[in-house]
Amino acid sequence: MSAGNEHEHIVTERKKEIGTIILNRPEVMNILDAKTLKELGDSLTDLEKDKQIRAIIITGGKTFSAGVDIRVLKDKDPNGAEALSRLGHRIFNQIENMEKPTIAAVSGYVLGGGCEMALACDIRISGENARIGQPEVKIGIIPGFGGTQRLTRLVGIGKTKEMILTGRTVGAKEALSIGLVNMVVKDEELMDNAEKMAQVLAQKSPITIKMAKDLINKNQDIGRGLEMEINYFSECFASQDHIEGMNAFIEKRTPRFKGE
Template sequence: MELKNLLVEKNEGICTVKINNPKSLNALNAEVLAELEYIFDSIKDDKEVDIVILTGEGKAFVAGADIAYMKELDAAGAKKFGEDGAKVFRKIETLNKVVIAAINGFALGGGCELTMACDIRIASTKAKFGQPEVGLGITPGFSGTQRLPRIVGLGKAKEIIFTGSHIKADEAYRIGLVNKVVEPENLMEEVISIAQKIKSNSKLAVAYSKEAINRGIETDIETGIAYESNIFSLCFASEDQKEGMSAFIEKRPANFKGI
């Protein structure tokens, strides 16, 4: 697929995906969603990629879904658009690799929902978040009503969605919507530092941990614990477990192979 809205760069196991349509503040439409789906499908089986960084060009991460595009949709078209967006975001959320959002600016509506599909969210002090859909006569459509309560709690999620208010980066950090806030000039440096720290560990163990967390949060704790026990035992059939524990005992850096 020819990428018209994304810039993709790979460097030493880190793949940076940048949404690159600053004139529209990187708004999401069917074309952008199709490109995101294509690139994340490609990354899934790319052995050269260990970590993904998702960011935006210009003053926005993603300012929202494309309102001019949505205005012309009927109920059937809107259902498909919502389902397509939810499917792509779910692929990001369940990717077998860690996805870090580097939130450089506006992350509103679909943009906020996109950050929530990522594993870790690092925000610039200039970032702003919100789910302003009710002011347009619609609900969040890319799973915002489901992920936001899971991240910030039921009451705060309802407040954010019902008021449609924007919140600044420091407030997003306070309520747990983002992991860290840094100055704009330090954003990518901080995100790459986190990516490299994750990359130094066993990517097999990291992927298993992500899977266990995602499965567990969506079920009761007894089922989650049982799932973790299974994942834990699988690690002991891997070369990474043998290498990691041998390196610890021998007081040397581990040389993980992801197998």
């Protein structure tokens, strides 16, 4: 296995036909910021260009990702929020539209932007301890990296509304039962199973993998919905509710939303 890059927040490993991208910010539960997203995009581009790599795994160790840094979001105005949302959309669209198949190997917290990153992958394999969800409503905003559209494609309108409108997270078993993940395995066996799946995909013709992905994605065209999500996400940052929600989160108290 070869590893090593100049990135601060992302580690990339290569093992024969399999490339693995590891979010490497365990001290903050792999929260996402602009730097991490840009490094993720660079790593994806490098693996996409590597002709030896046939399948890509994205993982984060004990915790996949707890989402976007609330302390960074707190100071955003609508323009700043839109810029961050567009960056997240660009990177996660890159994951979804890559010619090579992608696998999210998730464990621990898979929340907000972390959940949206997993949703952009072709296949999701979960450890038993995972908690998955889009809890943004609890801090006065909506999902901003594609969650309103990709979650609906996977689990349907009813369950998506339940999860996003309540902010409730689901455990691995429930995630499997509603189609949010493809497989649940023991935590200590997560990467072994992800690599086995990657090997299966790597043995297939890259041409047919590319064609199949392209056709499936085009049949689920969500471009208009994604653009509307960016606009609505940025509008949240003009409200007092988002300030109250984020302050309450940081202060560890229940928010008092007024609809203003």
